[in-house]
Amino acid sequence: MVNYSASNFLQIAFITLSILGIALLWAQNRFTAMRYLLGATALLMTFNFVEETKVVNLGYLITPSFSLLMGPLFFAVVAQLISTNYQQQRKHWVHLVPAAISLLFNHWPQWVLAAGTLSQIVYFSLSIKALIRYQHILPQNRSDANKLRADWVKRILWVLVGVALVDAVRHNLQPYLPIPLLLRWYLVMQLSYFLIIALLVIRAVREPQLFAGLTDGEQALGLSVIEGCDKGKCKADETTQADALFKELNKQVHSQQLYRLPRLSLRDLAQHTGLGEKDISWAINQGYGGNFNDYVNAQRLADVVSQLDSVKESNSNKKVRLLDIALEAGFNSKSSFNSLFKRHLGMTPSQYLVAKPQ
Numbered sequence: 001m002v003n004y005s006a007s008n009f010l011q012i013a014f015i016t017l018s019i020l021g022i023a024l025l026w027a028q029n030r031f032t033a034m035r036y037l038l039g040a041t042a043l044l045m046t047f048n049f050v051e052e053t054k055v056v057n058l059g060y061l062i063t064p065s066f067s068l069l070m071g072p073l074f075f076a077v078v079a080q081l082i083s084t085n086y087q088q089q090r091k092h093w094v095h096l097v098p099a100a101i102s103l104l105f106n107h108w109p110q111w112v113l114a115a116g117t118l119s120q121i122v123y124f125s126l127s128i129k130a131l132i133r134y135q136h137i138l139p140q141n142r143s144d145a146n147k148l149r150a151d152w153v154k155r156i157l158w159v160l161v162g163v164a165l166v167d168a169v170r171h172n173l174q175p176y177l178p179i180p181l182l183l184r185w186y187l188v189m190q191l192s193y194f195l196i197i198a199l200l201v202i203r204a205v206r207e208p209q210l211f212a213g214l215t216d217g218e219q220a221l222g223l224s225v226i227e228g229c230d231k232g233k234c235k236a237d238e239t240t241q242a243d244a245l246f247k248e249l250n251k252q253v254h255s256q257q258l259y260r261l262p263r264l265s266l267r268d269l270a271q272h273t274g275l276g277e278k279d280i281s282w283a284i285n286q287g288y289g290g291n292f293n294d295y296v297n298a299q300r301l302a303d304v305v306s307q308l309d310s311v312k313e314s315n316s317n318k319k320v321r322l323l324d325i326a327l328e329a330g331f332n333s334k335s336s337f338n339s340l341f342k343r344h345l346g347m348t349p350s351q352y353l354v355a356k357p358q
Helices: 006-025 029-053 063-082 090-105 109-140 151-173 179-206 216-230 236-255 266-273 277-288 292-314 322-329 334-345 349-354
Strands: none
Touching (some): 006 029, 029 179, 063 090, 063 151, 151 179, 236 266, 236 277, 266 277, 292 322, 292 334, 292 349, 322 349
């Protein structure tokens, strides 16, 4: 008779979660990498269950090789999160080769697991670096940059780095620690991974727009603007041209009220104005003195303030729905609107509404 432990029941739950996640994300190409990650997780937990319960005698360890697989797969999820073209880059399959080769060396599981831990730390670190770069470029292209920053993914990756290091300590201390302590430690590690995967699935299902990503062209444009100004390439003799172009752009933005489009992007603005994306980005950075995200949200904020001033001047007793005004002006979330309003005006929208004119 097989005695099942708490870890075995958690493995069953893990398998169920992974299969459910794959089913929920099956029809969307944007989640290809995440489906691979969930599939690998389901396989890992299946092999863990089989090896620990011995319901089937495999005769050979498989699970150590998965430690070399999870890092590249997490990196693929992040890469697809920040880039719309990642699924077209077949070269990334080469990152899975070490995991396949390691199957030949699982007679020495401690060495394979050590290599897997190192691999995970490297790939998680590369993922964090890619996210930081994405967050730096995003405001140059999107007016909803704050909503798409994916800070939560970066926090998950830092947690994964910590979990990988703690798990490495567990593997190396196995010969020296009592079995009950090792089993509890193993259960905590599995539960940590379970919660992380569950969070990924929940965010992907509930907020798929967070995985919109940027095209290679948008990333290259944003990076060129940032690097150009950082390296002093924003020439003073171009200021007059930039100011003139910015005035024309600003005129069109206000005449068509383009800033009221909730998810306005640099590409959208180019299509509405007939100007090139590169010219718009250059004009805003030079003529306005900030990035695309700052400019668009400043126009939205000015719109809201103007409407609130009109309400205050009319002395109307009609109840004002601040969120409706914010959404009409183009803001797509209450939190980002409140944060921006307080940062620029030093008070909340409610406080501004009742404050006396200066």
